[in-house]
C-alpha cells in the first residue's frame with residue numbers, strides 16, 4: 267500500500283508557473299481529489315505524478331520511493347512508477363476487443379496466460395461489463411468505453427490510480443452511475459487514488475481528502491468535512507459546498523466589520539477582516555432582514571428551495587476607500603418556499619458570522 271507525498275512540488279512552463287510549492291501528504295488507500303477552477307494546475311500535478319511531466323522543483327514520493335526529485339537528478343519513468351491513469355478520452359485500442367484491451371497491460375507486464383485470463387474475468391465482472399468482453403470499442407457506448415478504460419487501468423493492480431476528469435464526457439445520468447462505480451472500485455481495491463475534477467459535487471462524493479488549488483497554489487487540503495466546516499480561506503469557503511458558504515464583503519473600522527451602514531461583526535484583537543462567512547442554512551429570507559436580495563432563481567431541492575439572488579453593491583461613498591469588492595454578489599440560500607425570480611426580498615443574518623477572513627483571504 268502506498269502513501270503519497272508531495273514536497274514543495276513546482277512546475278514552470280517557460281516564464282509561466284503552473285504549479286508552485288505544492289506540499290501535501292495523503293495516507294495509503296486515500297482518494298485524493300484535486301479540485302479548483304480551470305487553469306489552477308490540477309492536470310499538471312497529475313501528469314507529474316504519472317511521470318508524464320517533469321517537475322521543475324520539489325519532490326514526489328510514492329510509498330518509500332522518491333520518484334521525482336529534480337535537484338537530486340531523480341526521475342523514475344512512468345512505466346516504473348506503479349501508477350495507472352484513466353483519461354478523459356478513453357483511449358482504447360480500436361482493433362482489440364474489450365477483453366484484449368483489458369488483458370493488454372497484463373501481457374506487457376508478462377503475466378502468465380492463466381493469471382491474465384483470471385484477472386480479466388475478475389475486473390470485467392467488477393465493472394459490470396463481462397457481457398461486452400468480445401465486442402470492439404466501436405460497438406459499445408461512451409459510458410461502457412470508460413468502464414473498459416477503468417478496467418484496463420486497474421487490471422495490473424497499480425498501487426496508485428490517477429484519474430483525469432474521467433467522467434466529463436458522459437451525460438448526467440451516466441456520470442452519477444460511473445461515479446458510484448468508481449467509489450465501489452476504490453473501496454474494493456484500496457488503491458491510493460488521485461482524481462482531478464472541477465466538479466465539486468463529484469469531489470465531495472468520492473474524496474477521502476480534497477486539495478483545493480488556485481493559481482497553482484494549494485489553498486487547503488483535508489477531509490471534505492474539514493474543508494466544509496473549517497475553510498482556511500475565503501476562496502475555499504466560497505468554492506466548496508452545494509450551495510457554498512455565503513461571503514459578504516465589508517470594511518473594518520474601529521474593530522467592527524461593516525458593510526455600508528450594516529454592522530456585520532466585531533473583529534477581535536485589532537485584526538482587519540474583509541469577509542464575513544455565513545452558512546446558507548443559517549440565513550433566512552425575511553422582509554424585515556438586514557440585506558437586500560434580488561432573486562434570480564428559485565430551484566426546488568429535497569423539499570426546500572435553493573434561492574439564488576444578487577446582494578446589491580454597497581452604495582458608492584458609503585463603502586469607504588478600503589472596500590474594493592463589495593459589488594453585487596451572487597449567493598444561494600436554503601429557503602422553505604419558492605421566491606419569484608425578478609422580485610426583491612431581504613435576508614436576515616445571524617448575529618455572529620460562522621467565520622471571518624482577512625484581506626489576504628486567510629481565516630482570522
Ligand SMILES: Nc1ncnc2c1ncn2[C@@H]1O[C@H](COP(=O)(O)OP(=O)(O)OP(=O)(O)O)[C@@H](O)[C@H]1O
Pocket residue numbers: 279282283284302303304305306307308309310311464
Ligand atoms: N504544456 C504547457 N505549456 C505551457 N503552459 C502550460 C502547459 N500545460 C499547462 N500549462 C499552463 O499551466 C497552467 C495550469 O494548467 P493545468 O492544465 O494544469 O490546469 P487545470 O487546473 O488542469 O485546468 P483545466 O481544469 O482547465 O484542465 C495553465 O495556466 C496552463 O495554461
